[in-house]
Every structure is written in C-alpha cells, then in structure tokens.
Amino acid sequence: MDLYDKDVVSIRDFSKDQIEGILDLSQKMVPYALGDKTRRILDGKILGNLFFEPSTRTKLSFESAAYRLGCDVIDVSEMSMTSISKGETLADTIKMVDAYCDLIVLRHPYEGAARLAAKFSINPVINAGDGAGSHPTQTLLDLFTMREAKGTLDGLNIVLVGDLKYGRTVHSLADALTMFGAKITLVAPESLQMPDDIVSHLEEKGCHPRKTAVLEDVIDQADVLYVTRIQRERFPDPSEYNKVAGTYRIDNAILREAKNDMIVMHPLPRVGEIAPEVDGTQHARYFKQAFNGVPVRMALLSAILGGEMRCRRIRQ
Amino acid sequence: MQTNQTVKEIKLAPIRNGTVIDHIACGQALNVMKILGVSENNIDSCISIGIHVPSTKESKWKDLIKIEDRELDSATVDKIALIAPDATISIIRDYYVAEKYTVHLDDHVSGLARCSNPNCITNKGEPVAPEFTVVSRHPIQLRCCYCDRILTNVSDNLL
Numbered sequence: 001m002d003l004y005d006k007d008v009v010s011i012r013d014f015s016k017d018q019i020e021g022i023l024d025l026s027q028k029m030v031p032y033a034l035g036d037k038t039r040r041i042l043d044g045k046i047l048g049n050l051f052f053e054p055s056t057r058t059k060l061s062f063e064s065a066a067y068r069l070g071c072d073v074i075d076v077s078e079m080s081m082t083s084i085s086k087g088e089t090l091a092d093t094i095k096m097v098d099a100y101c102d103l104i105v106l107r108h109p110y111e112g113a114a115r116l117a118a119k120f121s122i123n124p125v126i127n128a129g130d131g132a133g134s135h136p137t138q139t140l141l142d143l144f145t146m147r148e149a150k151g152t153l154d155g156l157n158i159v160l161v162g163d164l165k166y167g168r169t170v171h172s173l174a175d176a177l178t179m180f181g182a183k184i185t186l187v188a189p190e191s192l193q194m195p196d197d198i199v200s201h202l203e204e205k206g207c208h209p210r211k212t213a214v215l216e217d218v219i220d221q222a223d224v225l226y227v228t229r230i231q232r233e234r235f236p237d238p239s240e241y242n243k244v245a246g247t248y249r250i251d252n253a254i255l256r257e258a259k260n261d262m263i264v265m266h267p268l269p270r271v272g273e274i275a276p277e278v279d280g281t282q283h284a285r286y287f288k289q290a291f292n293g294v295p296v297r298m299a300l301l302s303a304i305l306g307g308e309m310r311c312r313r314i315r316q
Numbered sequence: 317m318q319t320n321q322t323v324k325e326i327k328l329a330p331i332r333n334g335t336v337i338d339h340i341a342c343g344q345a346l347n348v349m350k351i352l353g354v355s356e357n358n359i360d361s362c363i364s365i366g367i368h369v370p371s372t373k374e375s376k377w378k379d380l381i382k383i384e385d386r387e388l389d390s391a392t393v394d395k396i397a398l399i400a401p402d403a404t405i406s407i408i409r410d411y412y413v414a415e416k417y418t419v420h421l422d423d424h425v426s427g428l429a430r431c432s433n434p435n436c437i438t439n440k441g442e443p444v445a446p447e448f449t450v451v452s453r454h455p456i457q458l459r460c461c462y463c464d465r466i467l468t469n470v471s472d473n474l475l
C-alpha cells in the first residue's frame with residue numbers, strides 16, 4: 001500500500017488497491033490543487049524535472065503539484081540537452097541530478113529509460129513518459145477523471161477511439177481499466193487498431209474488447225468516449241490521413257446519439273479530433289482532465305516524498 | 317522399437333570424448349551452432365549435426381549436435397536454453413556418458429540476448445546488461461525488463 005520512497009515506472013507495477021489508494025488521495029487533494037486550501041507538507045523538498053523531450057502539460061502540472069505542496073522545483077531539462085550533445089549516458093546524468101534533488105521526474109525519448117533511471121537513482125523516479133513506452137501518471141489521471149465523473153469504474157462502457165496502435169496512453173489505460181472491470185470498445189481503422197499482443201493481454205485478464213471501425217455503431221452505449229490524437233506522421237499518404245482523421249472527428253452532430261451523461265476525454269493537445277463546439281456541452285471533460293493532472297500528481301508526490309499513504313490503514 | 321532406436325542413433329558416429337547436445341527443438345541446430353561459435357579457424361575436431369531426426373519424445377522430431385573434444389561453459393549452455401529449452405547436454409568421456417543434464421532456463425535472463433526493440437534504452441550505449449523475464453517456455457517468450465516489449469526472434473538477438 002505504502003508508496004513512500006517508491007518509483008513510479010509503469011502502471012503495471014501497481015496493484016488495484018494501490019491505484020485506488022492513489023485515486024482516493026487525489027480526491028482529497030482537489031481543494032489544495034485549486035488553491036482553496038494550502039498544505040505545505042513537502043516544505044524543503046526539491047523535485048528535479050528532467051525532460052529530454054518537450055512537454056508543456058506534464059511538466060507544468062508536476063511543477064504546479066509540487067508548488068502547491070510547498071516543494072521546490074529545479075528544472076534540469078536544459079542540462080539534459082547539453083548532456084545529450086556531450087554524449088553523456090543517461091545513467092551518468094541521473095546519478096548527478098539525483099544528488100541535487102529528492103525526486104526525479106523523467107521524460108525521455110527511449111523506451112525503458114525510466115526503469116534505467118530508477119536503477120541508477122537513489123531517490124525515487126517518476127516516469128513522465130518514455131518514448132512509446134508508458135506514461136503512468138497520465139493513466140492515473142485518466143482513471144481519476146472517469147471515476148470522478150461516474151462514481152465508479154466497474155462496469156463502465158469505455159470507448160477508445162483514434163490511434164490505438166501507437167498511442168502509448170491508450171495501451172496502459174486499457175490495461176488498467178481491465179483491472180477495474182470496465183468494458184472496452186476499440187474504435188479505429190484497421191491500420192491503427194490496438195496491437196494483438198496488447199489485446200491478448202487484456203483477454204488473459206478477462207476483458208474481451210469489442211473492435212470496430214465505425215464509431216456511430218457504438219457511441220450510443222458509451223459512458224466514456226476517450227479520443228486520442230491521430231498523428232499525421234503515421235501516414236505515408238496525406239490523403240489517407242485526411243480520410244481517417246475526418247472519420248473520427250467528434251462534433252455535436254455525432255454526440256446527438258450519445259447518452260446525456262456520456263463524457264468526452266482527450267489527453268490533449270487536440271488537433272481537430274474534437275470540434276470546439278463540443279467544449280461548451282455537458283460532455284466535454286478534457287480540460288477538467290488536464291486539471292486533474294495536478295491533484296493526481298500531488299497525491300503521488302505526497303505519498304512518495306511525504307509518506308501520505310503510510311498510515312492509511314491505521315486511520316481507517 | 318529398441319532396435320529401431322539403436323539404428324537411428326548410429327546415424328551420427330559415436331565420439332570418444334566431447335559433448336552431445338540432444339533434444340534440440342527442431343530447426344534450431346544451426347542457431348545452436350551459432351552460439352557455439354565454431355568456425356574452421358578455431359576447431360580441429362569433428363562435429364556432426366543431425367537435423368530433423370526422429371525423436372522418442374512427444375515432439376516426434378528433434379535436432380542434435382555432437383562435438384568432439386569440447387566441453388561447454390555455463391554461459392554457452394544458458395544461451396542454448398534460450399532457443400532449445402529441452403536440450404540435454406551429455407559429456408562423453410571414453411565413449412561413455414560421464415555427465416548428463418537438461419539445460420535450465422531461469423525465470424530471469426540477464427546479458428544473454430539484446431532487446432529487439434531498437435528504441436529500447438538498453439540498445440543506446442548505457443552501462444546496463446539487457447534483462448528479460450521469461451513469460452512463456454513453449455514457445456520461448458521473453459519480456460524486456462526495461463521497455464516491456466516481447467523479444468521477437470531470440471536467435472537473431474543472442475549476444
């Protein structure tokens with residue numbers, strides 16, 4: 001249960017209980033994340049943001065989460081660029097940054113970078129995305145957003161739409177949703193469907209996702225519509241891209257088929273997957289989802305650096 | 317049946333001293349040869365290879381290799397286990413089987429193969445050995461402990 005001094009590398013490292021514990025703690029963090037209350041439990045601690053790839057959202061929300069808890073932040077991203085150009089190994093960079101802070105948040109272009117960093121760092125490491133690998137804090141905030149909107153994850157009908165092949169967030173999200181008994185529908189053109197090894201992994205865990213290319217066929221049963229970006233680079237032929245991107249554009253017309261309380265999520269940034277007219281509807285949750293990055297990351301920081309989840313069982 | 321068996325075994329000449337690698341998964345003999353790393357420059361004894369030889373075991377067919385005057389070190393045997401998990405190693409001394417054991421594959425494999433994901437951090441010059449968890453033995457499936465990918469094509473990625 002306790003996450004004190006633990007690394008956060010992959011969502012697979014967490015038990016269902018641990019995830020629930022983090023989501024509960026995240027809920028408690030909301031008023032502090034909004035600035036309505038203050039709680040400087042990490043006063044005197046230093047977080048090192050080590051980003052080898054640009055990422056506005058993730059980096060900012062870690063900074064915001066840290067400051068809300070009174071934790072200082074050093075941005076060592078500049079240094080990471082110089083270490084790469086000097087040919088320094090990640091292992092060496094990590095050992096050095098480790099000496100300057102109490103926790104490292106790492107974004108890196110290569111898969112497995114966070115696991116390696118955790119091995120060389122004495123202080124805990126949080127994976128903020130490693131190449132096409134995993135991005136566990138995104139998964140946690142996605143789960144939090146769904147649970148917050150629906151009260152539970154059990155039995156929810158989740159429709160994942162877009163690039164299910166390369167999108168790193170949907171793979172670990174599907175994995176985690178399975179743990180919570182959600183029903184999953186995969187909507188994508190054949191060329192961007194979820195890879196077989198991931199689907200069979202879901203099946204082993206008792207989830208039998210439904211696959212289709214036609215969103216209209218399934219949208220009326222959805223509780224959550226999780227939209228991902230379809231990247232232009234994946235298509236050698238631009239006209240093919242335009243066709244696919246156009247097919248899954250979410251607008252008010254297609255939402256007429258949806259349940260009233262169906263929510264639309266998107267990890268952002270969006271590039272035309274969701275029409276701006278959707279923003280004002282009761283369905284839109286993607287900006288709330290982006291905000292939720294703060295309480296969820298606050299929960300992780302306070303559990304890892306402050307031992308917040310330690311006495312949970314005793315207190316209950 | 318017994319005579320039949322004897323006839324089959326005679327297909328490869330007996331050796332006085334050396335090693336027999338038997339019950340190699342069918343089709344893997346040449347990959348085992350790669351692991352043994354023998355070439356005309358570094359060996360001056362005889363090697364016989366049996367490919368697609370009838371087997372008395374449930375697999376029906378197997379490959380086998382007999383090498384004269386050589387015994388295998390443990391790293392070599394561990395690599396063989398990665399592509400032929402049921403192989404037996406018999407050390408022959410003076411025509412008799414002096415020692416015999418089945419290769420053993422641990423649940424955790426370190427430093428024997430590289431990850432097949434080119435974007436994996438273990439392929440980027442970092443000071444770590446690639447590590448894998450064995451997720452299945454028949455067929456062999458290894459999962460990279462760093463990037464979480466299943467290693468495709470073990471025999472092409474042996475170190």
Ligand SMILES: Nc1ncnc2c1ncn2[C@@H]1O[C@H](COP(=O)(O)OP(=O)(O)OP(=O)(O)O)[C@@H](O)[C@H]1O
Pocket residue numbers: 325329330331332336338380382404406408410411412413416
């Ligand atoms: N002098 C030898 N020269 C070459 N090969 C030999 C010699 N003695 C034994 N072998 C081979 O070594 C292997 C192990 O010998 P063993 O007598 O244990 O075989 P086996 O009874 O067929 O056992 P298994 O169940 O492993 O097939 C066999 O493949 C056998 O053919």
Ligand SMILES: [Mg+2]
Pocket residue numbers: 372
């Ligand atoms: Mg035999």
Ligand SMILES: [Zn+2]
Pocket residue numbers: 112431432433436437438460461462463464465
């Ligand atoms: Zn790997």
